Every structure is written in structure tokens, then in C-alpha cells.
Amino acid sequence: MRWNSEERAFAVEAYFSSGCSVVATQRAFRNRFNLAPLAPIPDRKSIVTWVTTFRQTASATKRRTGVPRPVRSPENIEAVRASMLRSPQRSARKHASALGLSDRSVRRILRDDLHFHPYKMAIVQELTERDFNSRMNADEAHFDLCGSVNKQNMRYWADTNPRQLHQRPLHSPKVTVWCAISSAGIIGPWFFEENEVTVTVNSDRYVNMLQIFFFPRLEELDLGDTWFQQDGATAHTSRASMAVLREHFPERLISIRGDLEWPARSLDLSPCDFFLWGFLKSLVYVNRPRTLQDLKTNIEEKIANITPAMLTRVMTNARYRFTQCMENEGRHLTDLIFKTM
Template sequence: MRWNSEERAFAVEAYFSSGCSVVATQRAFRNRFNLAPLAPVPDRKSIVTWVTTFRQTASATKRRTGVPRPVRSRENIEAVRGSMLRSPRRSARKHASALGLSDRSVRRILRDDLHFHAYKMAIVQELTERDFNSRMNASMKPIFIYVGRLTNKTCATGLTPTLDNCIKGLCIHPKSKVWCAISSAGIIGPWFFEENEVTVTVNSDRYVNMLQNFFFPRLEELDLGDTWFQQDGATAHTSRASMAVLREHFPERLISIRGDLEWPARSPDLSPCDFFLWGFLKSLVYVNRPRTLQDLKTNIEEEIANITPAMLTRVMTNARYRFTQCMENEGRHLTDLIFKTM
């Protein structure tokens, strides 16, 4: 409980008047401030602390000496700027240690005063002239469409609804194949490709089963209207059976190999699934170091459930900005992103 200056001063005075008796001080304190029998009074530790402080400073309240130096002073701001320019790859924490400032103060200076933003290096494939044209064409469509990429850790597949929606499958763990859908209206998933609690390979039959028995029913619940479906070129996704089911459910709205619309390859910078969802989940699901596959699955479910509509709205707003910038840059990499090509 917090005690004000008047109460502290009275407790110190009563302590000396009672012959340094804590019990007598508490009794006098209760009578002075008309407290109920069971109302709290200062404990022994508080009274002794106030008395010690009074003996040292002639005040029952601790006071700071000297004039406090503002942390976000002009000198500190310039020091942080210079340190960052000299070593841009060094972490904010190491800069703070070198400058004798707290990590929080340095981060506030970077964000609020210098308007610097953290970046993470991404290794991507180099774009070609053909990619420039396809990226431009995709960015100028009346709807925004997003696609993921296929690596040993991501299975790109999914929904590209109207302006604010996209879907992507994620293989977050070598022994866990996870698929989920992300849109500004909500998230569908996750879906774990398993049989008898054992992770299985995603083939055409299992992919079609997931679409028909899991994805399509939940898509209807969201009531998004006309929706574009986007998927990568994995064999399970582009088999005759899979394509037949998708064409029936998304007539003239299928983004795929041999689909109604081609999506530019080598363009993770234009896909919310790549520039947000995958990295966001990966940064969280391993924080508590899951020891079992079930622990990992639980983490994935909880973190997906914690993604708020406001967060998804910001992601889709950022996607619109990226498309606009892609058109202004004639299909090349975005100017405010740092890429290392290979």
C-alpha cells in the first residue's frame, strides 16, 4: 500500500514520541487517521525505513539528489545516431551497452526520434526482366492476390480472396505439416496433416480431403463472397483431382499452374504469407522450447488464435502499400526493403 507524505511524517513523529515502539506507533497511527479496526496500517519494515530515511535526509520521503539528466537529450540522440551509422549491423542492445544507456531508451530514440526501423536480412532469388513484367501485371490487377513460396520449411498453398485475404500452408517443423488460412476477416486453421497422430506426406488425396472437409466449410462460415484461391506448383496441389475440385469451387478464380491467373515467382516481398505470417509464427512457437510434437502443435494453435483482427488489418494495409510501390518501381524489389540476392 502507498502512504502519502503526511502519513509518513506522522509515523516518524509517533515513533520517536513513543520511545521507538513500533506497536505504539501503529496504534497512534490508527487513532490519528480514524482507521477501522481491521484497516491496514504501516508495517514494521515501512516504519523503520521511514525513520532511517529521516535520520539520513531529515525527510521521511526519499529524494533524488542533483538535476536528472534527460535520457532522450540531443546529445544522446546524436550519440545513438552516430553509433548506428558506424555499426548498422550491431544490435540495439549492444549499442546501448557501448553508450551506457538502457536498451529501452536506445530503442525509443531509434523509433521516436530518429525514425529508424529494425530490419532482418532476407536471402531471395534475383529477379529477371520477365519477373518485372509479371510483378507489374499482378500489382495492377483490381484485386490483391498473394502467394507463398515452396522451401523445405514452407508449403505454399492457399486462398487469395478479394482485397484483404490470403491463405498459406506452413510446414513449421520437419515432423509437423501445418496448413492455415489468413485473412483480414479471420484465420482458418491450423490443419495438421496426420493419420493416427502420425505426420504424413501431403499427397493429392489428403490435400483434397483437407479442402473438402475442413477448408471449404470454414470458408463458407466467413462469408467472404467471391474469393480467389492461390497455390504453388507442388504435385499434390496441381494433380488432376485437386485441380478439378478447386476449379469447381473457384470458377475462373484459380491462381496456379494452368490456372486462371499466374502469380510472379520469386516475390515473397509481395506476399503477406511470406513477409508476415511465417516469420511471425516462427518467432513465437519456439520461445518456450517445446520438447514434444504435441507441445509444438499446442503453441501453433495458441499463437494463431492470438492473432487479432487489428493485426491482420495492418498486414493487409502493408500489402497494399507494397503493391503500389512495386508498380512505382516498375516491378523491381521494393525500395525500402534490403535484399541480398543470390
């Protein structure tokens, strides 16, 4: 609602005449201009603004004269810089509140004056010195109804990418899912459960899954002499599991104690880990599944929608990662983690 100068002037006069009462001012305003009971009248914010303007300029309609104080002054720019350097992981909104500036002004200073950018925090599996040599030389994932870690609010403000890693261990699941992935297709998902209750993966359950689910579907793909790669989970590398796998993949088993050793904590080298599980977790929670069955249905549908072209790109990326791992002497693939567009 736009109010003319006469209406604003009357509101200011009525405000002072009523002892600075907004309610009395609104009542006088309605009577003065013969407004119907439901007709709009100036709200508290408008009246207070007009009064403040009158006190500063002796007018209810004119803004304050003079040169306005520049928000992006050298002093404010330096204050924002110092604040960000002290707490680079605080949000721009919190910095703005602490500095007494608007969120928009702080973001403009960060972008246009300081050339800072909100870099995402990378979450990776922790590596020890002992792992580096091992990494030189497809498995289960866990889905919880509460969803996965939200990294959208994890930012680090700086003028250059700090390439900071946030290392954390893996978490226990509510639903345990197994898949096998290749350029020819995905076999799965298989849910480890008994009587519709999620169970832990042990050797017997792993062998049972291989025999009744994985091997029959692998034969349907008719891929010939296929190599099989798995991580070093105890259930995977037990005597019973390894015996079954060696029989099915003679001299073609990539695993701890396999024909080719597979290094521990190498999520960034496994297509299931660097692609499949993250891809699924970005999609299966979109419609907020309310039950585990809803979650499992989402997982099945999203896997079915993965195209052969996408799998081809994933495998090409996997080969590139292997090369980068060797060139980086087994350490984190920072060129991939912090890749910019």
C-alpha cells in the same frame, strides 16, 4: 569491500616482503589486522592492482598522474573506421578485441564519431531475371523444433544502410502447417500428418484437406463470392487440385494456370508469407516447446489470438505491396525490406 590506505600500504609491503606471493600476502594481512578465519581479505585482483599502482606512482592509493590518453583519439577513430570497412559484418566486440579497445569505447566511436549503425541483414527468396516480369503480372509453412533463423546477430556496420540482401533457399520442415488468411479471419491451422507423423504435401493430401477442412470452414464464414490465391507448388496445381478449386471458385482462382496467374517466388506478396509465418515463428518458440505436440499447440493458440484489427492491417499492407511491386518492375520491394522507423 573498501580498503583504507593503511591496509593497502601493508598489503603492498607484505607482497614484496614475501617474494611477490599473493597467498603469503593474504595470510600476513589476516594476521596483521587480527581478522577472523571467515572475514573478508583482499583478493588477488585487488592486491595486484595496488602493487601496479605503487610501481607507477609510488603510492598504493593514488592513481597515475598526468593527462590520460584519450580512447576516442583521431588515431583510434580512424583505426575503428578502417577495421569496420574491411569487415563490416564482424561484431563490434570482435573488432574491439582485435584493436585492443574496450567494447564500450568501440561502440561509442561507431555511434558518436563515425555515425555508423548496425543494420539488420534481410533474408529474402532469391529471384532470377525470369521472375521479374512474372511478378508484374497462402500456403504451407514448415516449423522445426530447433526454431527459426536468428537474425538478431546478423548486422552490417556502416554509416549508411547498405541495403544488402542475404538470399537463401527454403528449408525442409519437421511440421508442415497450412492456413488460409483473409481480412475476415484465419482458417487453420491444418497439419499435414498421418498417424501423428509429418508427411509431405502431395495432390491427394491437398485435395483431401480442401474438401474435409477448408471448404466447410469457408462456408461457415459466409463470405460470398470469394477469390482464392495459392502458390505454384506441384500439389496445388495438379489436375486434381485445380479441378476441385475451379469448381469451388469459378473464375475466381489466382494461381499458376488459374483465372489470374500468380508469380513464382513471391513470398513478399503473400500475407501468409510476409506476415503470418514470421509472426508465428517469433512467438511459438518463446517457451521452448520440447515435443512436436507442444509446438502444434503453440501454433494453434497463437493463431487463435490474432485479432480482426491485425488482419485488416495485414490486408491493407498487402494491397500496398502489390502497388510497390508493379512500380518496382517486379523486383524486390526494398522500400519495405529496409523500412526505417
